Amino acid sequence: MVNQTIAPTPEKIMQTGTGFWASKILLTAVNAELFTLLSEQVSLSGKAIKATLKFNCTDRHLFDFLDALTSLGFLHRTGLLEHAEYSNSLDTDTFLDKKKPSYIGGMLEMMNNRLYGFWGNLDEALRTGEAQNEVKEGGKPVFEMLYSNPLLLKEFVNAMTSIQIGNFMAIAQQFDFTKYNTFLDAGGSAGMLSIMVAKHNLHMTCSTLDLPPVEPIANEAIQKFELTDRVQAISGDFFAGALPKADVVAMGNVLHDWNEENKIKLIQKAYDALPDGGAFIAIEAVIDNDRRQNAFGMMMSLNMLIETADGFDYTFDDFNRWTKQIGFKSATLMPLTGPASAAIAYK
């Protein structure tokens, strides 16, 4: 029954339906390094921006692009059109200036260069159940395909760090590591979770395990943070053989890459690597049990359809069921940043 007291409005429908316009405007600005350019200046005119970015559109369309970014809240502007001066908003200056360590544009760069196009085939993905990324052409498994191209490897690793760094900083400070000494991050990419755990917990020794092409990138990050004495990068395949023993085993955005059978295999490997009382931590956009709130988690799950075909994001109830079935004694959920949480199971 339609509620007669609430008038229908097309606003939300049109806002979401045209959402890709706003998305592509932001992604294009990130890709063109507009926010990095503006962070170097007090402000710039449209003419100066157009010349530096080598845009060849009409001045009117250049102003449409910059003023759309302004009305979306990503730029500040004084004056109008030819007399306008543009500068970064506080958010874009902090998070989208490539020269700052707080830059989180890695995920947005990958969204622009890979996912934006692949998501154009969401309908095909839903109809066929097939992945819609480079796997479609190459036929290789997704990580093999991504890591065979150094540019894609770097872009993917940077994207992973940028989407998770806030969560890694949060878990490193919120989780009680005092009763533990060793930490393993399985599928740890650039090693940033291990680095954050070691940085905030001086008694912890950490290992970050990933496929061989990732190891040099992790080693570079560990050296940059001067943590070579307590953080080690290990190359390995987490499906082959046992995981190295540790008091705490983490997997960030790893379980969601795989189907249920493989998820359970990986949780079992974490269980086997832990001592009694040890903790397994999954850091993901864990979906609320009623599947009504965490839209990002459900969209991330569809992103797994696009990227992996059978991977999916899950609820805490799912996590609880899988971990109990394997033998973990209890599980809790710790909210981290935005839509992400840590699902934690204790052996």
Ligand SMILES: C[S@@+](CC[C@H](N)C(=O)[O-])C[C@H]1O[C@@H](n2cnc3c(N)ncnc32)[C@H](O)[C@@H]1O
């Ligand atoms: C979605 S990324 C997540 C990276 C990171 N944990 C995070 O939270 O951002 C999944 C990671 O699992 C790694 N991975 C995939 N298959 C693997 C395997 N068989 N053995 C070890 N690592 C693997 C990938 O290389 C990638 O770094």
